[in-house]
Amino acid sequence: MAAIDNLRERLAQIHDLGRADSLLAWDERTMMPSGGAPARAETLATLARVRHQMFTDDEVGALIESARSDVDADAPPGESIDADLIRVVGRDWQKARLVPADLRAEMAHASSVAENAWVEAKERSDFAMLLPHLELNVELTRRFADCYDGFPGFSRTYDALLDEYEPEMTTEQMRAVLTDLREGLVPLVADATDNGSEPASDPFRGEFPIASQRDLIRQVISELPFPEGSWRLDSTQHPFALSISTTDVRLTTRYDEDNLAMALFSAMHEAGHGLYEAGVDPELERSPLGNVRSLGLHESQSRLWENWVARSRSWLERHLPLLRERFPASFDEIDVSGLERAANRVERSLIRIEADEVTYNLHILIRFELELEIFEENLPLADLPEEWNARYRDYLGIEVPDDAHGVLQDVHWAGGAFGYFPTYSLGNVIAGQLWDAAGRDLGDLPGQIADGDLDSLGGWLRERVHRHGRRLSPTQVLERAGAGELTVEPLLAHLRERVALAVQA
């Protein structure tokens, strides 16, 4: 067997164990009885260990070396699947060899335990319950980053963390984008929230029986360009999406009986992630090239469907009859302009996942800055609630009443995911650029959406973004999609329109 074929088969088997891992993670958050937690932590740790051992095996390194002569190693990205595989997996292998299997297993185990502790800590709004788990996570993450000392392109602790979620993007590049964004955002948020205008009435607040919400959302998701029988939707505390394969996509949303916007826009968000996973070239199935790795690019897809599509006037206009049919008391009296304003309210708020588009990135900035302080300035974790609350006061002008509405609101740190948050803002930036590029190619995008044609946009995204998997970097994807270099301008222009809508109200 040629080295490249042998390599592909080994990677496919490792990929299969990754699918098992995905299912275990999905089940843990959606289906598992609480008594399953200890065994789940052990199982995830073992799977992490076995996958790591299989991948970091000397023979895999030897196969990568041998396979270089089977492929055109100089082919530019996107031209040859095999050449792309060698390039991407070669770097993965170099990186993976630097981290001991025991440490990987310890991290997987600790974060599984901590995620369960987080559920209870959040319910009781008791940061102290999470603190020891968080301390262990941070200590393990430091040891993880230390493994990469001297790795090409890494010049500081946070570089190694960010690279897990946004490969080949440095802390400095990320900081530059977020700084541009902050400079554009601060005056915008002031315009939007300090103008004395009355907040629009909010039809998304009221009484929405969960069974009816579920029916509505199933219908909305089924209009999206997913193949039939390729997805399911469940409820969870913290919405997420993942795929077991391109035709087995698991979406979740969170239902709140008083707030329809929560479940509806979360579901559209997660569906955007799911469409990305479903749109990867079937030739990349069972290959590490099919595992989407840039979370920025991934988040661009969720935000695009959540914000650019589902909060657009044309999508809302098309769905107003459906909303009225399900929830007449809330929607019978409102017109399209009112609905558009309601879906695009701007207000200083406490919870990231409930935040409007305009203030959202301030929530991210706070987390990014705290992560840098934790890992590069040794911020004591016990001070985290106080530091968190101080920043919400400074940046958003609001008091955090308790930790459940503050530092405990997100699962990420409990899950050991440091370096993850900034990719959310990067996703918004990329979504703005892709939306503009798609509009230039497709013509009357709002008109298509108003007509219920979501396949045109879906097809464009699949072709220009999804199908590449890991073969292209985010900047290569942007460039080839006709969106140019990374820039915050399209996002800021979009947010200015949102603010104009809010102020006009």
Place this chain on the structure above:
Amino acid sequence: MAAIDNLRERLAQIHDLGRADSLLAWDERTMMPSGGAPARAETLATLARVRHQMFTDDEVGALIESARSDVDADAPPGESIDADLIRVVGRDWQKARLVPADLRAEMAHASSVAENAWVEAKERSDFAMLLPHLELNVELTRRFADCYDGFPGFSRTYDALLDEYEPEMTTEQMRAVLTDLREGLVPLVADATDNGSEPASDPFRGEFPIASQRDLIRQVISELPFPEGSWRLDSTQHPFALSISTTDVRLTTRYDEDNLAMALFSAMHEAGHGLYEAGVDPELERSPLGNVRSLGLHESQSRLWENWVARSRSWLERHLPLLRERFPASFDEIDVSGLERAANRVERSLIRIEADEVTYNLHILIRFELELEIFEENLPLADLPEEWNARYRDYLGIEVPDDAHGVLQDVHWAGGAFGYFPTYSLGNVIAGQLWDAAGRDLGDLPGQIADGDLDSLGGWLRERVHRHGRRLSPTQVLERAGAGELTVEPLLAHLRERVALAVQA
């Protein structure tokens, strides 16, 4: 590290992969979108391959050998966990080494594909759709049995198949038990069904909205001695139970809007299996000793809760108010005696899982005989429907109208499980013996059940049966539980009482 500790840790990791496998299997049958099927088959095949490679490694054999000197190898079963581990795993390892990893993977893949084909074949009642998959399964199973040529205790093809489900029981021993049973059953079935008495009215047939059935069954299951937060119940085409750990038990049942007995007694059956898995000694968690292997013993637990408990007068009397509350139209007019007769009807029927206790074992005999013909007399698989239908005519006196109600009714052969069916009858035999032994120890068992005390029986079974896991053989379990040697008499005595009830009606 001592060899025994090293061995335990390796086996624990393999056990973790087994847990992942269990979850994949549960999800495939309860949750997975249809598009997930191809990837699921690949994933299950890879997991089977990796587990097999890890277990059959030379080092595991060397550790077993070294560990023999760490333990008292002559300790009788049940005295030393480590000695039991060496004994049981030593035999497993010898067996596993004889089967190539490729064959295991091929079997896992083929049965996953065939199970999906079976769902459609059954829906369309089209045996031809399943036939090629079945032929592949049989061919692979033959190759599997051939691997054990000359293995101690195996003298014929079917011995190797049976040993997968009923370790260390031979085809001849099984045939002896089933022959005893048949001799007792034939006159009984004739008495029960040819006596000219009117069939009892059946309150379990009617209109039962599935949501109400689900609520009722959740309540019934929650009365059983499961720890809180250790189980869940879902719906599926073919009910089953499995556990991911002793505190993560997955039960399923099948809802039929016209037939409450289907979901209710299936759920009690699967809960019996689940209680067994939940009752294994926590010290055996993550050990192969905790994987219950004798399906006969396993089935004894499901049948005991389904038939000896849930169809008893005392259990039915206690639950009649609940049935009336949920389904007044069906149960308001019936008294306890009528309910008892309805739950214990005897009739010649087509579907094994709907069959009454008395005729049930005839369904099993048919499958056992066909399996012996397939593997030891080369019965062509294309003739299976005809052979099946002929036996239903001979033994049960009924015509099979189509394959969905005949040879396609069970998933087992599609799943590659040959040698599995006879363990169902063995389970009935063992259940009869254990019920009698428990009654002798616990005193007024019917009175306890009538008072809603299920913990006494549950505790007795946990202590005498469940906690041992694989440490004791079924015959050792029976003997130590005070149930004596394997004998069909207690089962036949129990069935005679059922028949008396039917004839009296």
